[in-house]
Amino acid sequence: MQKLFLIIGAPGSGKTTDAQLIAKNHENITHYSTGDMFRAEVSSGSELGKTLNSYMSAGNLVPIEVAIKTIVNAIKKAPTPVIVIDGYPRSIEQMEALDNYLATDNEVELVNVIEVEVSEDVARDRVLGRARGADDNNEVFDNRMKVYTEPLADIQGFYQSKNLLTKINGERTIEEIVADMDKFIQSKI
Ligand code: ADP
Numbered sequence: 001m002q003k004l005f006l007i008i009g010a011p012g013s014g015k016t017t018d019a020q021l022i023a024k025n026h027e028n029i030t031h032y033s034t035g036d037m038f039r040a041e042v043s044s045g046s047e048l049g050k051t052l053n054s055y056m057s058a059g060n061l062v063p064i065e066v067a068i069k070t071i072v073n074a075i076k077k078a079p080t081p082v083i084v085i086d087g088y089p090r091s092i093e094q095m096e097a098l099d100n101y102l103a104t105d106n107e108v109e110l111v112n113v114i115e116v117e118v119s120e121d122v123a124r125d126r127v128l129g130r131a132r133g134a135d136d137n138n139e140v141f142d143n144r145m146k147v148y149t150e151p152l153a154d155i156q157g158f159y160q161s162k163n164l165l166t167k168i169n170g171e172r173t174i175e176e177i178v179a180d181m182d183k184f185i186q187s188k189i
């Protein structure tokens with residue numbers, strides 16, 4: 001059975017960086033980032049990419065069908081026993097869609113959902129400081145934060161009730177956060 005970990009966190013929480021570093025340290029871990037996968041689609045110049053860009057540049061979620069298809073494809077193609085995906089779920093419907101999918105897939109089990117916690121101030125400073133793309137400005141940041149925060153309590157509650165939620169303090173150095181997260185993942189596999 002492959003083991004799946006999800007990482008969620010506000011924009012600027014560092015979830016993609018943390019997961020990338022962990023995957024680099026271990027041959028048995030594959031990492032995918034929903035944001036990176038959608039940005040790659042946008043960069044390809046495809047029609048789908050153009051559509052995705054219209055959502056992403058405003059800080060809105062891409063449509064549910066695209067999000068669930070992307071994560072299911074990532075799970076199916078992952079060649080290693082451990083899969084780490086960051087950026088999913090970001091809505092209740094995404095969470096339920098994945099839950100339904102996992103109930104039908106006997107090859108993979110959700111081991112834990114790791115939430116990287118940062119305050120809004122830290123998140124804003126990091127996002128505006130790195131300015132990675134068109135969605136990294138104050139106004140779009142506000143919307144991304146709102147979109148992230150709105151379903152958060154329900155998402156936390158859902159995984160908490162299954163005993164699958166772990167919070168990690170994201171307001172430390174990358175080394176400290178990665179060391180913590182890595183230790184946690186290793187303890188579960
Ligand atoms: P951040 O966490 O800093 O917002 P990401 O790289 O995770 O950055 O996501 C960038 C954008 O990609 C989001 O604002 C959203 O438009 C889109 N996106 C990422 N993950 C999802 C998802 N699970 N569902 C819908 N849209 C997503």
